[in-house]
Amino acid sequence: MEKSLESKFAALKAQGLSIDLTRGKPGADQLDLSNALLSMEVFSQTPSGVDVRNYGEPLGILEARTLGASLLSAPVEKTLVGEQSSLLLIYQLILANYLFGLKTPWKDQENLKFICPVPGFDRHFRLLEDFGIEMLTIPLTGSGIDMKVFNALLQEHENIKGIVCVPRHSNPTGDTYSDENITAMLEAGQSYSEEFLFIFDHAYLLHDFLPSPDQTPTWELITRSGAEDQAAVFCSFSKVTFGGGGLAFASAGMPVFNLLARQRASMIVCSDKANQLRHVQFLKDQTGVIEQMKKHAEIVRPKFELAFAALDVVNPEIGTYLKPTGGYFISYNAKRPIAARVIELCKDVGVLITPAGSTYPHFYDPLDSNIRLAPTFLGMDELKVALEVFVTALMIAHQEAA
Ligand SMILES: Cc1ncc(COP(=O)(O)O)c(C=O)c1O
Structure with missing residues (x-):
């Protein structure tokens, strides 16, 4: 190891750090933006006359459905409010297809497959793995999925049941899919099969922190x-x-919507309507949500800018990344197969980074190259140190692999 790197690494280690850069969580100052929710008086009746204290309204109270529908630009009657987790709703939709299906239950079919853009969200992969669904990976281009690979997979494989993708500020690459890309995907998938299921996980729909590409509502x-x-x-x-x-x-066409609602009806009588009303009282409408997201952006942007400044000094021969303009992650690609080693070195110094391979199905990154950085949770000082550790580890691992 180069002497200067060696002494820098030793100095960082001597600090006895304990920093967690793993999960994309909001920072405490972002959570403070919603503190009013903790002490807010919630009315017992909704404006539409529903008692939020009792069972009923399994699809959610009208006011919350209306808010969700306006965010997703979908009709209210095709929009439902679940509990607090969109991942759970996606899980329930896959389960519904597995048990019942739009035509034939997936469980009665063999060799189920799904298309997954990579690098991607580890929990999408875990979810599909739970159902024994084979994951066919497809690269991202910076503005969506690689349509050449998508079309080739459709040609090559039978029984592809659908795709799960994050079309805005994708986790972790930051891809915002172009309208052309989404349209081409929709057309090719429909031609492949009328049962091909398009799952658009808009976890970062409103999470721009820098000027971002325009997108027609999905x-x-x-x-x-x-x-x-x-x-x-x-x-x-x-x-x-x-x-x-x-x-x-969730917003969905009627067959998919009914399938999801049917699955949910076996699991839960109704979700927490008081929380639904509380959120409607707090955020009010689409404009209220957008205003709230501007406040998040003000907090998040400096953290990403700090990360960009730290990463931009690294020689592009060591690794590269695309600057996201929203979302919660930076996806770093090392040129040499060193991701696992970089993460090990960081851990040795007391900085935890998402395990290597997490952004690929079955934790297998064939190039051992991709590292997901999540800058939002840390304060600026800790983040600065964590990035210094990361960049030092990157340089050391790159030299070691020469
Ligand atoms: C792409 C993506 N989808 C879903 C989620 C989880 O969302 P929720 O809390 O609504 O389940 C995350 C959170 O990390 C995410 O990155």
Whole structure:
């Protein structure tokens, strides 16, 4: 190891750090933006006359459905409010297809497959793995999925049941899919099979922190392509109000919507309507949500800018990344197969980074190259140190692999 790197690494280690850069969680100052929710008086009746203290309204109170529908640009009657987790709603949709299906239950079919853009969200992979669904990976281009690979997979494979993707500020790459990309995907998937399921996980729908590409609402693209009956769009307030304490929404064409609602009806009588009303009272409408997200952006942007400044000094021969303009992550690609080693070195110094391979199905990154950085949770001082550790570890691992 180069002497200067060696002494820098030793000096960092001597600090006895304990910093967690793993999960994309909002910082405490972001959570403070929603403190009013903790002490807010919630009315017992909704404006539409529903008693939020009792059972009923399994699809959610009208006011919350209306808010979700406006965010997803979808019709209210095709939008439901779940509990606090969009991941849970996606899980329930896969389960519903597995048990019942739009035509044939997936459980009665063999060799189930799904298309997964990579690097991607580890929990999408875990979810599909739970059902024994084979994951066919597809690269991202910076503005969506690689359509050449998508078309080739459709040609090559039978029984692909659908795709799960994050079309805005994708986790972790930051891809915002172009309208052309989404439309091409919708057209190719529909031609492949009328049961091909499009799952759009809009976890970062409103989470811009820098000027971001314009995007036609996904629901509108779905409708224009005639793909309503095989599509569902999800979002949540997990990173709008409280992580794991917000509301989750799904909009879907009627067959998919009914399938999801039927599955949910076996699991839960209704979700927490008081929390739904509390959120409506707090955020009010789409404009209220957008205003709240501007406040998040003010807090999050300096953290990403700090990270960009630290990463931009690294020689591009060591690794590269695309600057996200929203979302919660930076996806760093080392040129040499050193991701696991970098993360090990960071851990040795007391900085935890998401395990290598997490952004690929079965934790297998074939190039051992991708590292997911999550800058939002830390304060600026800790983040600065964590990035210094990361960059030092990167340089050391790169030299070692020469
Ligand atoms: C792409 C993506 N989808 C879903 C989630 C989880 O959302 P929720 O809290 O609504 O389940 C996350 C959170 O990290 C995410 O990155």
